[in-house]
Amino acid sequence: MNTMIQLSRAVIASAFSLVLAVPVAAQTTASEPWVRGTVAQQKATGAFMTLTSVSGGKLLSVSSPAAGVVEIHEMKMEGSTMKMAAVSSLELPAGKAVELKPGGFHVMLMDLKQPLKAGDSVALTLVVEGKDGKKETLSVTAPVRPLGAMPAGHDGMKH
Numbered sequence: 106m107n108t109m110i111q112l113s114r115a116v117i118a119s120a121f122s123l124v125l126a127v128p129v130a131a132q133t134t135a136s137e138p139w140v141r142g143t144v145a146q147q148k149a150t151g152a153f154m155t156l157t158s159v160s161g162g163k164l165l166s167v168s169s170p171a172a173g174v175v176e177i178h179e180m181k182m183e184g185s186t187m188k189m190a191a192v193s194s195l196e197l198p199a200g201k202a203v204e205l206k207p208g209g210f211h212v213m214l215m216d217l218k219q220p221l222k223a224g225d226s227v228a229l230t231l232v233v234e235g236k237d238g239k240k241e242t243l244s245v246t247a248p249v250r251p252l253g254a255m256p257a258g259h260d261g262m263k264h
């Protein structure tokens with residue numbers, strides 16, 4: 106009897122250390138990231154991707170070495186004018202793909218350090234808070250697409 110208890114303790118202990126040794130599976134994944142290319146003197150652009158959180162959470166913040174300021178933006182029609190505004194976070198419903206795309210939610214890269222040309226790539230760090238309050242950091246490398254990759258209408262947006 107005593108041996109049995111000790112044995113099961115040993116099994117539990119080894120199972121526990123196994124769990125600790127294995128990296129925590131990513132709760133949130135980012136697919137097809139891209140950044141819109143810029144022209145000289147242009148100080149802001151958008152980054153886009155599809156985010157999926159397995160158990161749900163919210164995107165809290167994004168940072169990038171390519172930009173001085175990074176915000177999460179929402180673009181929507183106000184009357185007949187498209188406007189975009191910063192949001193404090195972006196809800197990621199469990200198991201549902203959330204598209205960040207031109208004309209909708211996007212990551213706004215501002216105070217760009219240099220123009221972004223097609224073929225470059227931009228490193229983005231996303232912080233996602235899970236339903237349990239745990240924070241997860243995602244490193245995303247987003248290739249730069251040519252300027253024309255975005256539908257007309259995004260230019261001249263007022264912040």
Ligand SMILES: [Cu+2]
Nearest residue numbers: 178189211213
């Ligand atoms: Cu924006």
